[in-house]
Amino acid sequence: MNILLLTTGGTIASQEGGGGLIPAISSQSLLSHVADLNHKHTIHHEEILNMDSSNIQPEEWQLIAGRIYEALPSYDGIIVTHGTDTMAYTASAVSFMLQNLNKSIVFTGSQVPIDNPLTDAKTNLYTAVAAIENGILGVTVAFNRKIINGTRAVKISTLGFNAFESVNSGCMGEVFADGMRVYRTSTSCLDYGRPVQFTPGLCKDVFLLKLLPGTKPEVFDMIVQLGYKGVVMEVFGAGGLHYAHRNLLDKLEMLHKRGIAVAVCSQCTYERCDLSIYDIGQRLLQRKVIPCHDMTTEAAAVKLMWALTKTRDLDKLQEMFDTNFVGEVYLGTCSF
Numbered sequence: 001m002n003i004l005l006l007t008t009g010g011t012i013a014s015q016e017g018g019g020g021l022i023p024a025i026s027s028q029s030l031l032s033h034v035a036d037l038n039h040k041h042t043i044h045h046e047e048i049l050n051m052d053s054s055n056i057q058p059e060e061w062q063l064i065a066g067r068i069y070e071a072l073p074s075y076d077g078i079i080v081t082h083g084t085d086t087m088a089y090t091a092s093a094v095s096f097m098l099q100n101l102n103k104s105i106v107f108t109g110s111q112v113p114i115d116n117p118l119t120d121a122k123t124n125l126y127t128a129v130a131a132i133e134n135g136i137l138g139v140t141v142a143f144n145r146k147i148i149n150g151t152r153a154v155k156i157s158t159l160g161f162n163a164f165e166s167v168n169s170g171c172m173g174e175v176f177a178d179g180m181r182v183y184r185t186s187t188s189c190l191d192y193g194r195p196v197q198f199t200p201g202l203c204k205d206v207f208l209l210k211l212l213p214g215t216k217p218e219v220f221d222m223i224v225q226l227g228y229k230g231v232v233m234e235v236f237g238a239g240g241l242h243y244a245h246r247n248l249l250d251k252l253e254m255l256h257k258r259g260i261a262v263a264v265c266s267q268c269t270y271e272r273c274d275l276s277i278y279d280i281g282q283r284l285l286q287r288k289v290i291p292c293h294d295m296t297t298e299a300a301a302v303k304l305m306w307a308l309t310k311t312r313d314l315d316k317l318q319e320m321f322d323t324n325f326v327g328e329v330y331l332g333t334c335s336f
């Protein structure tokens, strides 16, 4: 197979720089650590960035997605090496920007640099190649022998090798002693008659707010002043926030009047936010907040950035959040 290795930095490409680990290893040198892959496949390499992923932002997401789109026709699959810290955001962003993918785009990285004897980088790279060999289509994350839908990946460990979890959706594939077991072959329902859909835009004016009991309502005034067009709010449990002592509900009404979208997801990692259960949730619904259902916070925030480039109409945004595009949300009607 013809595979492209796109490198962007991260621990996988890092070396001790005197002041701590810093990305330094080139794409060529990275590939040389898994040179045996070239016996079976033709692997091309290209370094598009060399950054700690803490510095990777929407500008870089667009660069990465654009390069993938250009390269796609020439390869059977593309592996993107990336720092783990923000990989779930980048993988989500690329998932929304590049849809109807009939090829494998696999993000991977490592917790230990590739030139360290205890590295997990090689296994992760071999797992990424196995995802391509097994035809797992769409944007995924390969880590610790698992293949996860890019919009379902969440980084759960700072140091452990099982650094990513597939949240609210089983993983797509897993390596066992007898090889890769494939549970799902695509992140979405593909329309083979249509080409890849590339929508490169992202609205950078999205704010992510995790509530603390007692958060001051005036925070929302600051969000408005700063020109944010959308807010993803992590609320308590199935969907709660305070209005006693400090009335956040009034501020949500103010945001709605100003046409600022507020999407709501839970501070709980697992299961869905459901605003129909409690009185407080129903008060939120009356303020026209957009429920994110069982989406990860990472996917929800990036989905809002992507959706806001298509519309600012709150009803249309709500419709987009009630639609499953790339397996990011379970709505009870589709098993992706």
Ligand SMILES: NC(=O)C[C@H](N)C(=O)O
Binding pocket: 009, 010, 011, 012, 051, 052, 053, 054, 082, 083, 084, 085, 086, 109, 110, 111, 112
């Ligand atoms: N394991 C890693 O890759 C962490 C690193 N700080 C990064 O995200 O770039």
